[in-house]
Amino acid sequence: MGKGYIKLHRALLDNPIARKAEYAWLWVRLLLKANYKETKFVFNNKVEILKPGQLLTGRKKLSKETGIKETQVYKILNFLEKEQQIEQQKTNKFTVITIRNWGRYQQEKQQKEQPSDNQATTKRQPSDTYKNIKKEKKDNKKIYIAVIDYLNRKTGKKFKTTRGNIKWVEVRLNEGYTLEDFKKVIDIKTSQWKNDPDNNRFLRPETLFGNKFDGYLNEKVTPKGTDKVAGIEAYKEYKFETIDSKMPKGFKDSEQYKRIKKL
Numbered sequence: 158m159g160k161g162y163i164k165l166h167r168a169l170l171d172n173p174i175a176r177k178a179e180y181a182w183l184w185v186r187l188l189l190k191a192n193y194k195e196t197k198f199v200f201n202n203k204v205e206i207l208k209p210g211q212l213l214t215g216r217k218k219l220s221k222e223t224g225i226k227e228t229q230v231y232k233i234l235n236f237l238e239k240e241q242q243i244e245q246q247k248t249n250k251f252t253v254i255t256i257r258n259w260g261r262y263q264q265e266k267q268q269k270e271q272p273s274d275n276q277a278t279t280k281r282q283p284s285d286t287y288k289n290i291k292k293e294k295k296d297n298k299k300i301y302i303a304v305i306d307y308l309n310r311k312t313g314k315k316f317k318t319t320r321g322n323i324k325w326v327e328v329r330l331n332e333g334y335t336l337e338d339f340k341k342v343i344d345i346k347t348s349q350w351k352n353d354p355d356n357n358r359f360l361r362p363e364t365l366f367g368n369k370f371d372g373y374l375n376e377k378v379t380p381k382g383t384d385k386v387a388g389i390e391a392y393k394e395y396k397f398e399t400i401d402s403k404m405p406k407g408f409k410d411s412e413q414y415k416r417i418k419k420l
Contacts, residue, residue, distance in 0.1 A: 163188050164263055168331040171324055173368070174237075179225050183233050186223050187212065187243065191256050193263065200250070210259025215251050240368045257371065261333025301326050304339045305362070311347045312360045325366035334374075339366070342373045349378075 165185065174180035190212045197204050198213065207213060216234075220227040234254070237243045246253040301323040305316050316322055326339065342365055350356035359365075365373065 161193065163193075166331045168328045171328050179223075179229060180233050180236070183219065183223055183225060183230065184237065184242070186219070187237075187254060187256060190214065191254075191259065207253070208255075210256045210263075212254050213251055214254060241371050242368075258332055297327065297330055300330060300336050300339075303336055304343075304366075307340055308343050308360070308362070308365070311343050312351060314360065316362060322362040325362045329366050329370050334370070338374055342366070342370060345376055345378055346373060 165188070169175055169181070174184055191210050192207050192212060193209055195209060196207045198207065199205070216227050216230045219225070219230045219234075223230070225233070234243070234245060238245055242257055244255040244257060246255070301318055304326050305318050305322060308314070309316055329339070346365055347360060350360050
């Protein structure tokens, strides 16, 4: 592992694990130990490749490195996997852990051979850093407004750009997500929950943009009309209009058959 550095944003303070010392320490340890460039190792006489954002480890090793009990390490890793922060590939000898969205945490420059902390510090110009931070804050503010406005338009609600609402947007932006990602999640969940009395209340920033954001973003939505097309195909296949005797048992009483009759 190189002597370089990683990017650790203050947004981590908004993550629930920040309130659990062992969870936060193990998470930071994983970030520090993850490869920043592709490396190779030999296992069972076969060359295996570790990609950026991956690390080869095990519960015992992590327990020894962090001072956290092995049973607790197991529990925390499963929690991080459930929250879609990591993926685990286990063998009876070791575990390969993948930090999800590593490229979004650590930008492209981070993937190159890293300079030492002293070199990185001396090369930075304070004025440029200040300008970049100021510009980033200004750009992010525009996105906060755009996301909340889009959510209100799609749901018919009236959320304001308060700190309590935009902090969830800020966390996801710091992980590398874009305005289009937010719109996609809003579109997906609105189509599922807007007309559902039980779930409509979850169309809110803290739910949509929380720790399950990446899962929502990757959901596959069935295009509208798919069931109708399926009904037409079944209609053609069995030729119900002329051969009722070949109709599957009980199909006449199904909702699909009723829809077909209306076509």
